[in-house]
Structures are given as C-alpha cells and as structure tokens.
Amino acid sequence: MAEETSRPLIIGPESGPEAPFPLKMEGKVISGFGRGSKEVRTTHPQRELSRRLTPHSHKSEPREANTPQLGIPTANLPVDATKTPWIDSTKSGVYFGWASLSLPPSHPDRVAPPPSSGAAPAQPRAEFQLYPMVMSIGYNPFYKNTVRSAEVHVLHKFTDDFYDSHMRLLILGFVREEKDYKSLEALVADINLDCDVARNSLDRTAWAPPVSLRPGAARDGTLDAAWLVEDLPK
Numbered sequence: 473m474a475e476e477t478s479r480p481l482i483i484g485p486e487s488g489p490e491a492p493f494p495l496k497m498e499g500k501v502i503s504g505f506g507r508g509s510k511e512v513r514t515t516h517p518q519r520e521l522s523r524r525l526t527p528h529s530h531k532s533e534p535r536e537a538n539t540p541q542l543g544i545p546t547a548n549l550p551v552d553a554t555k556t557p558w559i560d561s562t563k564s565g566v567y568f569g570w571a572s573l574s575l576p577p578s579h580p581d582r583v584a585p586p587p588s589s590g591a592a593p594a595q596p597r598a599e600f601q602l603y604p605m606v607m608s609i610g611y612n613p614f615y616k617n618t619v620r621s622a623e624v625h626v627l628h629k630f631t632d633d634f635y636d637s638h639m640r641l642l643i644l645g646f647v648r649e650e651k652d653y654k655s656l657e658a659l660v661a662d663i664n665l666d667c668d669v670a671r672n673s674l675d676r677t678a679w680a681p682p683v684s685l686r687p688g689a690a691r692d693g694t695l696d697a698a699w700l701v702e703d704l705p706k
Contacts, residue, residue: 479665481672483568483645488678488695494569495643496699497556497622500636501547544663545630546623549639551609564610564620568670569644570681571605571626572700573637580631583687600701602686603628605641606663606670613652614659627667640700644679 484490553560575582583601607624611617624641647666653659674680680693685701 483673489644498640499549565649566647570642572600572640610650
C-alpha cells in the first residue's frame with residue numbers, strides 16, 4: 473500500500489514540455505467503470521443499487537453498489553494501440569495536459585464564438601473547446617482492474633454529460649506512478665493533489681495555449697495546441 477509522501481506541486485521546466493511529450497490521443501468518450509462520480513444510495517426490491525453520474529454531469533443512471541465511488545467524475549477513452557502506438561510502451565500512472573471536446577450544439581456548456589463585425593478579425597471556431605485535464609493510464613490497483621484504461625478528469629464542472637463527444641488529449645507531462653491505497657480517502661486525497669499539480673503546471677506561459685484557442689483565458693500562452701482544434705475529418 474502507498475504511504476503519503478511529499479510531492480512536487482509543479483512538473484516540468486518553465487521552458488515547456490520535454491521529450492517524449494507532448495503525446496496525442498483522441499476518440500469518442502465511452503462509458504467507464506461507474507466509480508468516478510458521487511455515490512447516492514437507493515432502495516431496490518432485489519438489491520441495493522448505487523447511482524452514478526454520467527461523465528462530468530449531475531445526471532445519474534443505475535450501477536451496481538459494490539464499487540466505492542470517488543466523487544471525481546471521469547471520461548474514458550478507448551485504449552487502442554493501433555491509433556496511439558505509444559501507449560503500449562508508456563508506463564502506467566497519472567499524466568496531465570489539455571483536453572479538447574467537440575460538444576454538440578445543444579450542449580449547455582458549448583460556447584458560441586462572439587460574432588465578428590466590420591474589420592475585426594474572425595473569431596476562432598467553437599467546434600472544439602479546450603480544458604485543462606489530469607488523467608490516469610493503467611490498471612488502477614485500488615480497484616484491481618484487469619483491463620488497461622485511460623480515464624480523464626477534465627478540470628471543469630460540466631452541467632450535462634458528453635458521452636459520444638469527440639475528445640482530443642495533448643498530454644504534456646507525467647505526475648506519478650499508479651499506486652494502491654489503504655483507503656478510498658487516501659486515494660481521493662492523492663487525486664485532488666494530482667489536480668492541483670496539473671493546474672499549477674499548466675499555469676505557465678510555455679505550458680498554456682494562446683488565448684486565440686481559448687477565449688477568455690487568464691493567461692496567453694505559447695504552447696502549440698493547434699491540433700486540439702483542427703476540424704474533424706468529414
């Protein structure tokens with residue numbers, strides 16, 4: 473079992489990501505293990521069920537009650553070595569970087585670009601929206617997974633789910649190796665620290681996208697993140 477130790481709160485040099493980063497991954501968001509969300513108990517004639525939130529939302533659906541819930545919603549991407557050849561040789565653990573999501577027009581969190589007028593420059597396309605993220609690649613020893621998974625926690629509170637939305641990941645650095653824990657509380661504490669490390673590390677000029685790709689962002693960065701907003705193939 474992992475013991476709590478001091479950890480750096482910022483990963484990587486001020487100059488930006490170092491090889492082998494950045495790494496790229498993309499695909500449609502799929503349903504996961506049902507443990508990332510808050511647990512709400514309900515009575516069932518045959519058995520007690522827990523209800524899990526769909527990715528990053530407040531909606532719920534039935535789920536077996538034998539899995540401890542994290543209260544930290546995640547979005548899963550398929551681990552497919554034919555599309556991401558690097559993933560088989562990448563060590564399991566926690567990573568951080570930027571995610572982009574192509575939300576449907578009806579999604580309440582989709583942000584429309586402000587209209588341009590006169591000689592003003594055209595606004596960036598809103599097909600993809602950028603968010604900081606932290607993710608795990610591996611087997612999650614606390615849950616004794618037998619299948620390797622990629623679970624993404626987007627550092628944004630969404631008001632609705634986004635199953636089947638196209639997600640791209642620009643992975644910029646490695647936070648820590650995956651570990652087992654003595655308790656669910658210890659796991660959650662480490663994940664919350666992972667989120668802080670990701671926010672701190674991305675809040676630097678060479679690690680942040682330019683505001684042209686992320687309108688309204690507090691920091692105008694120099695990170696080459698153009699791939700995150702490229703049009704999807706028709």
